[in-house]
Amino acid sequence: MSPPKHEYYETLGVPKKASTDDIRKAYRKLARKFHPDLNPGDKSSEERFKNVQEAYDVLSDAKKRQMYDQFGFYSENGFPGAGAGGAGQQGPHPGMDFSGFDFTDYMAGSGQGGRRGARGSTETGGGFRDIFSQFFGGRGEAQQPAPEKGGDLEYVMHIDFWQAIKGTQTRLEITRYEVCGTCHGSGTSGAGEVTCPQCKGTGNVSQMAGAMKFNLTCPRCGGSGKLRNACPTCGGEGRVPYNESVDVRIPPGARSGSRLRVPGKGNAGTQGAPPGDLYITTQVVEHPFFKRDGDNIEINVPIAIWEAALGAKIEVPTIDGRTLLKIPQGTQNGQRFRLREKGVMNSRTNVRGDQIVEVGIEAPDPRDEKTRELLREMSKLHPEDPRAKIWEQV
């Protein structure tokens, strides 16, 4: 079965002969226009944004684009070594969720100390995983080895409620392009002709589309199987895929959708061009009782009917521990009380939010005759209709 045909060129509004550069420009313009953060709640923009992403994903990659041009569709299935130099599993972006994105960088420059070569170190923070990593900035076409700035990388980090409130330090494992150590980014060597790393010298790359296998001319070497004067390690790209640990400090008060920029930790550029940036978006996992509303914390607390009626001092949980809350006489169901500066400390403003306590009155379930008798007595003392206000309006 073939995947449905997509109108990628139409989606990006570019002609079929558009250069990689034109495609990227069109993409950036449209991505900005339809970004969900700039069109909150607009489903059609979100849909357009996804289509634009998908079109760009295919058209920015010479190999994918070649297949698309040739067959009218592109399939991810059995696509070995997608991306330059066989970077491997870039894949689609399952579960991409842009609903919480914002454009604010609340601390540029953290994680500068991300160390190289810390391959395979373990995750320390726990409770997070990267949902997707995005490799913006496809490489140039086979015959255009112009240097290109490295693409930005996007990671989503899941942190729990307490990590968000108190801040956390963790280590993120990322895969990025790093400057090639053999040629130091130049992409060239004095080695004369080297075997093309993408097709391993065959001049063809095979690709699965559903159950069918296609042989395509290798987009890297144009079918010759050789690259002239190219670095044998990176095949002339000047960069190689690399696993790296980046230390990330999430400041106290992080919210879902807070976006953190780590400059220079995106992909290395090709042939020595400057690198992109790494963006980390935090997603805060919800707490069963404490609800975040910005820097405020909201919590629902049940109270007994006599506590509501007579007034009481009750204990309520806060993020600092238990505290006393005075319930005044005659409190109604759903009434809200504010505990000042018991919310989340905002690391930008150094101001704490409040905790809002909403009380819910629980009616007793009388199992004994004495209680029932008392309640009947009470109803005789209060013959007024609790629904009187409704009857006035209806």
Ligand SMILES: [Zn+2]
């Ligand atoms: Zn190299």
Ligand SMILES: [Zn+2]
């Ligand atoms: Zn090749």
